[in-house]
Amino acid sequence: MTTSGGDSPLLVERSDDRVVATLNRPDKRNAIDQAMIDALHELCAELEEAPRTLILTGAAGVFAAGADIAELRERRAPDALRGINAHAFTRIAQLPMPVIAAIDGYALGGGAELAYAADIRLGTPALTMGNPETGLGILAAAGASWRLKAIIGDARAIELLLTGRTVKADEALQIGLVSALHDSSDLLTAAHAIADRIARNDRAATIATKRVFQAPREEHPSVDLEAQAELFESPEKFRRMTAFLERRGRPKKGERA
Ligand code: COA
Numbered sequence: 001m002t003t004s005g006g007d008s009p010l011l012v013e014r015s016d017d018r019v020v021a022t023l024n025r026p027d028k029r030n031a032i033d034q035a036m037i038d039a040l041h042e043l044c045a046e047l048e049e050a051p052r053t054l055i056l057t058g059a060a061g062v063f064a065a066g067a068d069i070a071e072l073r074e075r076r077a078p079d080a081l082r083g084i085n086a087h088a089f090t091r092i093a094q095l096p097m098p099v100i101a102a103i104d105g106y107a108l109g110g111g112a113e114l115a116y117a118a119d120i121r122l123g124t125p126a127l128t129m130g131n132p133e134t135g136l137g138i139l140a141a142a143g144a145s146w147r148l149k150a151i152i153g154d155a156r157a158i159e160l161l162l163t164g165r166t167v168k169a170d171e172a173l174q175i176g177l178v179s180a181l182h183d184s185s186d187l188l189t190a191a192h193a194i195a196d197r198i199a200r201n202d203r204a205a206t207i208a209t210k211r212v213f214q215a216p217r218e219e220h221p222s223v224d225l226e227a228q229a230e231l232f233e234s235p236e237k238f239r240r241m242t243a244f245l246e247r248r249g250r251p252k253k254g255e256r257a
Helices: 034-049 069-074 077-082 084-093 110-116 144-152 154-163 169-174 184-200 203-213 222-232 235-249
Strands: 002-004 010-014 018-023 053-058 099-103 106-108 120-123 128-130
Touching (some): 053 184, 084 110, 203 235
Parallel strands (some): 018 053
8 A cells, every 4th residue: 555645635545446535634624725626636637547446535533624715715706617626526526436435524515515526425423514605605516506416306405505504414314415324433444345345346347337327318328338338248247257157057055066
């Protein structure tokens, strides 16, 4: 495993099949500033080039308390149009391999939107998640208005966005905003267990599944069929299916060969 980051806003630990990236501005509750966005882009470039599962988490018991409000206050219309956070989060969502968000404590505003960009979200009993943006005179423009409703449905999403209400762990689990809750001390272990499961599956099939899942509705089913056609010819498919069938063909326990 290699580690980089030091005191940078993003600590990155790399191993063969996965990368753990930790949002790291604990004294600012990991608020997402331009330097963190730049580091996320750098990481995306690396993972586009050499795809691996990404586990995203936050330092010191917090995921991220939002975009950095000190920077946001100074941003003007042209900055909004550049979609600084929105484009970074879309790049994360579109990474070839799965992204798992391991969320402890606060995931607010842009922090929540970063979590919505993950494929899988895990929380802890301390989870507090939501989009208080309208209270700050802005809207949640980095994914909440399309990803949140895909995750929890239109009715729940619009209620949360219009009220700015945050949800706690139990509600987040109940509405499917996170798929499981684990104690803080077990959170990363649980994320790694999911990454382990993914690593046991065929990599090309995993990449195809994620890509096809994200395809616009009108591209189905042709996008599915083209991806399947490619996989049907892959040596790994023959190897895995043959291994299954030969295992099946073996005498059952207690039977003589
Ligand atoms: N942007 C910039 N700075 C932030 C921040 C953000 N989104 N969230 C927290 N901080 C900073 C605080 O200003 C404070 O800095 P200081 O020590 O220099 O004064 C530091 O982080 C600690 O925050 P504090 O509010 O004292 O911590 P807390 O544990 O009492 O409360 C929160 C935590 C998350 C409830 C609170 O910080 C908060 O409400 N943050 C903003 C949430 C928000 O509106 N996010 C949406 C942004 S679009």
